[in-house]
Amino acid sequence: MVKKFGDFTAVKELDLTIHDGEFLVLLGPSGCGKTTTLRCISGLEIPTSGSIILDGVDVTDRRASQRDIAFVFQLYALYPHLTAYKNIAFPLKAQHVPKEEMDKEVDRVVKMLRIEHILDRKPKHLSGGDMQRVALGRALVRHPKVFLLDEPIGTLDAAFREEMRTELKALHVDINATSVYVTHDQEEAMSMGDRIAVMNAGVLQQIGEPHEVYANPVNLFVARFIGSPGMNLLACKPETGENGQLGLRMRGNNELLELPGTLQQLLKEKVERDHSLVLGVRPEDTTVHTAEQEHSLAAEVYVTEKMGSYHIVDLSYGEEIVRARTSAYVDMEIGQNVRMSFDMGRVRFFDSESGQSIMN
Amino acid sequence: MQKKKGPLLVDARGNQVNFNPMRDVNLVRLFVFPTIILLIVINIFPLLWSLVLSFTDYSARLQTEWGVNPEWEGTKNYVALFTNPDIWLKFITTGKYVLMSVGGEMILGFGLALLLQTKFAGRGIIYVLLVLPMTMSPVIVGLMWKLFMDPNWGMFNFMLGLGRIDWAQDPARNLYAIVIVDIWMWTPFVMLLSMAGLSAVPQYLYEAAEVDRASWWFKFSRITLPMTYPLLLIALIFRVMDAFKIFDLPMGLVGRGSGAPPLLSMEVYSQTFMTWRTSYGSALGYIMLIVIIAITSVLIKYLNKAKH
Ligand SMILES: Nc1ncnc2c1ncn2[C@@H]1O[C@H](COP(=O)(O)OP(=O)(O)O)[C@@H](O)[C@H]1O
Ligand SMILES: [Mg+2]
Numbered sequence: 027m028v029k030k031f032g033d034f035t036a037v038k039e040l041d042l043t044i045h046d047g048e049f050l051v052l053l054g055p056s057g058c059g060k061t062t063t064l065r066c067i068s069g070l071e072i073p074t075s076g077s078i079i080l081d082g083v084d085v086t087d088r089r090a091s092q093r094d095i096a097f098v099f100q101l102y103a104l105y106p107h108l109t110a111y112k113n114i115a116f117p118l119k120a121q122h123v124p125k126e127e128m129d130k131e132v133d134r135v136v137k138m139l140r141i142e143h144i145l146d147r148k149p150k151h152l153s154g155g156d157m158q159r160v161a162l163g164r165a166l167v168r169h170p171k172v173f174l175l176d177e178p179i180g181t182l183d184a185a186f187r188e189e190m191r192t193e194l195k196a197l198h199v200d201i202n203a204t205s206v207y208v209t210h211d212q213e214e215a216m217s218m219g220d221r222i223a224v225m226n227a228g229v230l231q232q233i234g235e236p237h238e239v240y241a242n243p244v245n246l247f248v249a250r251f252i253g254s255p256g257m258n259l260l261a262c263k264p265e266t267g268e269n270g271q272l273g274l275r276m277r278g279n280n281e282l283l284e285l286p287g288t289l290q291q292l293l294k295e296k297v298e299r300d301h302s303l304v305l306g307v308r309p310e311d312t313t314v315h316t317a318e319q320e321h322s323l324a325a326e327v328y329v330t331e332k333m334g335s336y337h338i339v340d341l342s343y344g345e346e347i348v349r350a351r352t353s354a355y356v357d358m359e360i361g362q363n364v365r366m367s368f369d370m371g372r373v374r375f376f377d378s379e380s381g382q383s384i385m386n
Numbered sequence: 387m388q389k390k391k392g393p394l395l396v397d398a399r400g401n402q403v404n405f406n407p408m409r410d411v412n413l414v415r416l417f418v419f420p421t422i423i424l425l426i427v428i429n430i431f432p433l434l435w436s437l438v439l440s441f442t443d444y445s446a447r448l449q450t451e452w453g454v455n456p457e458w459e460g461t462k463n464y465v466a467l468f469t470n471p472d473i474w475l476k477f478i479t480t481g482k483y484v485l486m487s488v489g490g491e492m493i494l495g496f497g498l499a500l501l502l503q504t505k506f507a508g509r510g511i512i513y514v515l516l517v518l519p520m521t522m523s524p525v526i527v528g529l530m531w532k533l534f535m536d537p538n539w540g541m542f543n544f545m546l547g548l549g550r551i552d553w554a555q556d557p558a559r560n561l562y563a564i565v566i567v568d569i570w571m572w573t574p575f576v577m578l579l580s581m582a583g584l585s586a587v588p589q590y591l592y593e594a595a596e597v598d599r600a601s602w603w604f605k606f607s608r609i610t611l612p613m614t615y616p617l618l619l620i621a622l623i624f625r626v627m628d629a630f631k632i633f634d635l636p637m638g639l640v641g642r643g644s645g646a647p648p649l650l651s652m653e654v655y656s657q658t659f660m661t662w663r664t665s666y667g668s669a670l671g672y673i674m675l676i677v678i679i680a681i682t683s684v685l686i687k688y689l690n691k692a693k694h
Pocket of ligand 1 (some may be wrong): 031034036054055056057058059062063249383
């Protein structure tokens, strides 16, 4: 589907298949069209072109109320004049479900979410987490075809967010409902998604299982966006060394980095001579050495970020910065000259012009 | 940096200036006292004085002579009022009038507000045209409609395709004529308040309800109505208070002939200024006041509950 607002294209040619019972996370920076995508799925927005197919039925022309989906809104959208109980019961009441059955269903989700004690309160007397639970309750009380969740825990504070994350994931395992979960937080996406769909500027970049997206990003955007910190990206160019082996001329310090045979093979196959590349390597695949080391590059310690259980050492390499994840026991001085090496089994190469990965 | 404390002020150069706090207070008094005096003279005093007069036999037309005019009569006026079978007719007519006109205004005003929610070309002009009647003087509106509803050459009957119906002078119809004109005049007021109420309902609630598979009626009755209810109540309170004491509009439209509808305010007028039974009129005025206070305080109680 495509969604335009006037001349502005919010979602470009999105082609997305979501499997039954799957927890799909829609990930991307603010304003990339995640909410718009969700609203198109729900029927609150009509795609400019294309179609939405739900359970094999084309629902593009159906109103939201005819699609049988549940939507948890970014800011909860609770009914302010109704108590928590009545908020949760609202969808059932709208369908004229008999009182007895309604009470039973509400009771079921209330137990699941452990919110028995707040049922008589109105939204303005609820904490953020409780509002969140009530909003979830309102979705869970039905048995919809799909759950759509728009940054449901984005406004909660960090510690609580982690707790809700676990809770939500457990809930999904319990009820096994097809869910589309929107977030701009890549950590949240990694930890929750069965699959992750990464979007940028209205374009779907990559879809795959979390480890796949993490280990093998299809382009520079995904490489930068996923991971905290993101992938190190170093400009380089393949070059045949004096020993006749293919290596990489690194732009940072103009050194020649030797490559293992498999990578030499790959570059020979995929890259034209003299074509500029970007080498991508995760911080945890980057090692810092204080002594001389084979296949390594000279760098200088720029700053060390102490994260508690590990350190992130920022190394300056020419004009580039390379981040390495080291153990918390390593101590480096600012300005210290070190060597860095990469786990060559895990490095990725991107075309520096198109930004696309050349690994596939 | 200096801390500003009490009456100490700082001039443009940063020097402290000794400031006389009395000046500030004097200024307040200067503005407030004339208003208070004016209120006492033209509102509070007549209010209390008419209460006193209502227990006498005072007539404003006769020479004032203490002990004779006014002469203390106790509750005689009130007893006379409550034993007069005519007075109930006047209460009932006034009640009927309030119910019909305010009821019509509430329904039409809220309905129009709902219609004007959707954006369409010319919405702004319609908006202005609808609000115009409210800006006119009720007496002028009455006189204007008197011409408009004239049985011989008025446009009203013609436009509705009716025969020569005498709206303003026929005692069987003139109450309805006043109701029609009052609705014409004050529906926009209810509409404005309703629009304010409606625009305060966040759009996402309707979206949430749409996703929750609520029908149009369910959304209207469970979201729109409860959330605009406080403002509708405010509109209702204003309109009931105003309609109960309606005087200028019937005066312009119907006049005070024998065929005029038996409204309470007209009765107060004719008793006080035509038969010059000033004290009797005052007593009736007081009864009206008490009834209005009673009705509005019930409504205000609901309003407070709704705001809670
Ligand atoms: N109703 C609308 N009218 C015009 N532009 C819109 C509308 N809704 C969203 N947009 C634009 O579409 C883009 C994507 O918005 P959105 O889907 O809300 O992003 P996200 O949820 O990923 O932060 C934004 O640039 C936003 O300004
Ligand atoms: Mg969004």
